[in-house]
Amino acid sequence: MEMNGSQRIEAPREVVYAALNNDDVLRKCIPGCESIEKVSETEMNAKVTLRVGPVKAKFDGKVTLSDLDPPNGYTISGEGSGGMVGFAKGGAKVDLVPDGEATILNYTVAAEIGGKIAQLGSRLIDGTAKKLAGEFFSRFSEIVGPQPQPVDLPTEDANAGKGWFGRLRSSS
Template identity: 60%
Template sequence: MELQDEIRISAPRDVVYRALNDPEVLKECIPGCEELEQHTPEHLSAKVVLKVGPVKAKFAGEVQLDTSNAPDRFTLSGEGKGGAAGFAKGGAEVTLVEDGDETVLTYVAKADVGGKIAQLGSRLIQGTAKKLSGKFFTKFAEVVTEQAEA
């Protein structure tokens, strides 16, 4: 499954980039996030509760960041396990482009799922993934805009 989108954030690129690397901001924005720990600047772990159709599960996962092209572009990859519900793994490439006082954030994400969740069908999974990413980026844009105005 592949998702891609673009969002305009009313904040300079350095503010957006810092927020994308702030565990407290991410925890606030990730739907269902119960715990997010940053072990190193490139390694995070998370616990997230998600509901996909009739299946609700708590996922524990690890995320690795590659910031070698930051702040213009960075990539992340990760894997989460949800016990009997299954697993999800994937990655994303995020690009940040300054446009005046705003930043255009573009992402392309790819994910694979397995287990019970995969049995729900790709249309339901893709719809849920789009909804969750939409919630994340809407909340993220609100939080970052508030930080930039403060």
């Protein structure tokens, strides 16, 4: 399976690159992620539970970062075993391009799956992969992008809490 795309992240490229290397941020963004343990600057172990159609699988995997080019991008590769359900392995090339105050994250993914999960069919697997990528980028953008600013609410007036009838009577 191959997939590529782009995502605009409302944060500077250096911030996006740092977040892509932060195991706590990744744990919050990866759908079904139970844990990520950083083993070294370029290796992590992860536990992820996913549902692909009728099959639910728990994967134990290893993730490796290579071709590091801060803050421009890197290559991420990984492999995971889901026991009797099967396995998954693959990689992604990630390029970060500044776009004013934001960053365009371009990715190209190549993945291979095998075992029972591969028998579900490429349409179901491709659809699930696209859905998971969408969930990841949505969460990533929320965490890394600008946080909502508090809104100043108007202060209550003397007639607040009196209901419409009380306000009508006090205005006469």
